[in-house]
Amino acid sequence: MRAICNIVPWARLLLLGSVFLAAMCALVLCIFKYNSRGKARYVAPWGAAFFALVVVLVVSMPQSAGDKTFFGAVPWIFYPVVSGAVISFGIADAAAERKRMLLRLSPDSIKEAFDNLNCGILFSDATGKIILINHQMNTITSPLIGSYPQTLSDILDALSRARDGGVLIDVGQVEGLYRFPDGKVRQIKTVPVRAEGLSGFFRTTVHDVTEIYSVSEKLKEENEALSVTNEKLKAMYERLSERIREEETLKLKMRVHNDIGASLIAISELIKGGDNADMQTQIAVLRNAASYLKSDASLIGEDFDDVRKIAEKMNVTLAVDGALPRFEKARRLVALAARECVTNCVNHAKGTRVLLNITRDGDCVTATFTNDGEKPVGKIIEGGGLSALRRRVEDGGGKMSVESDPAFSLSLNIPDKEETT
Secondary structure, eight states, X not given: OOBGGGSOHHHHHHHHHHHHHHHHHHHHHHHHHHHHHOOGGGTHHHHHHHHHHHHHHHHTSOSSTTOOSTXXXXXXXXXXHHHXXXXXXXXXXXXXXXXXXXXXXXXXXXXXXHHTOSSEEEEEOTTOBEEEEOHHHHHHHHHHHSSOOOBHXXXXXXXXXXXXXXXXXXXXXXXXXXEOTTSOEEEEEEEEOOSTTOTTOEEEEEEEOHHHHHHHHHHHHXXXXXXXHHHHHHHHHHHHHHHHHHHHHHHHHHHHHHHHHHHHHHHHHHHHOOOGGGHHHHXXXXXXXXXXXXXXXXXXXXXXXXXXXXXXXTTOEEEEESOOOSSHHHHHHHHXXXXXXXXXXXXXXXXXXXXXXXXXXTTEEEEEEEESSOOOSSSOOOOHHHHHHHHHHHHTTOEEEEEOSSSOEEEEEEEOSOOOO
C-alpha cells in the first residue's frame, strides 16, 4: 500500500484535512464537556486526543517528494481511519452528554420548570422580600404595580388600591377571589411554607378560576330558577289536592243525594202501604238509607247495572236504546246521569219509566234521557243533583243540557275514548 508521501499532493492535503477536522472535533468536545461537568478528569481524554492529532498533522507534512521519515512512510489509509474514528466517537459522546444534561436536575432546570408553571407563584421571607418569583406571577402583577414586584407588600397594596378604585372586584364568596381587568377571575392565597428548614418563608399563589367561577355562578342562577319552579309546583300540588278533595266530596254528595232520594221514596211507599211482595225490597232500601246516618255506608258503585237495580227497587223501568259507551269514564258518567234521572222521575215527575237513547259519532257519545212522568211546570232550575252532575260531565270534557219543553229531557255529549296518563 502506498505511503502518504508517495500519493499526489491534492490527495495528501485531503487526508491531512480530515485529521485537522478530527482535531477540531476533539477540541469542541473538550470545551463542551468542561462547561457541562466543570472537572478536568472528564476533559482529559479528549484533550489528549486533540494534542495527538495536532502532532500527527504537523509531522505528517513531508518536506519533499519521497520523504522517508516515519510519518511520511505511514500508509495513507491510516489517516481516514483515525479521523473517522475520532469524529464518530466524538459525535456519540456529545449526544450522550447532551442526553445526560437534559435528564439532570440542575438549578437552571428547576428555574425553567418553575417559570413554565401555568399559575403565578412566588416565595418570600418573613420580612416580605421576594426570594423567588416565576414569569406568570410577574406577568399578572406587574401591570397592577407598574414595575417588577420586589416585596409581597407591593402586590397586596396594589390589589388593595385597585379594589378600592374599582379596577378589581373582590368577589367575596371565596377568600382572596378577585376579578382582574382582563375579565379573568383569580384566587390569591398566601400560606406559610411547612418544609423543614424553611420556617418563616411564605408561598403566594395565583390561580385562574374563571371557568370554575362561571360554572358556579351559572349553577347558582339555575338553583334560583329551580327554587321558583319548586314553589310553583308546590302551589300547584296544593291546588290539585284541593281539587281532588272537591271531586271526592262532589262524588259523595251525588251518591248521598241519589241513595237518600231512593230511600225516601221507599219510605213513602211503605207509609202508603206497599205490596207485601215488595216489602223485602223496600226494607233493603231503608237499611241502605239508615247506613248513611250511622256513617258506615257501603256506597253503591257507579255501575250501570247497579243503577238498574236501584230503579227496580223504586218501581221504575230503565230502558236503553243503543249501545252503552265502551270505556269506563264515559260509562260512569252515563250511569251517574241515569241515577239522577231515575230519582227525579219518581220524586218530581211521578213517573215509572225512564228511557235512555244512545247514539255515537266517532269517539263522541250522545246520551238522552226522557221519562213518562208529568211535564215540568216552567223552566227547570238545577239543584244540587243536576249541578253536581253537570260539574262531573264538564270536568270529563263533555257537555250537558236540560230541556223542559215540550217534555223533560237531559242530554249528555261526552267523549268515549281510553283515558291517558
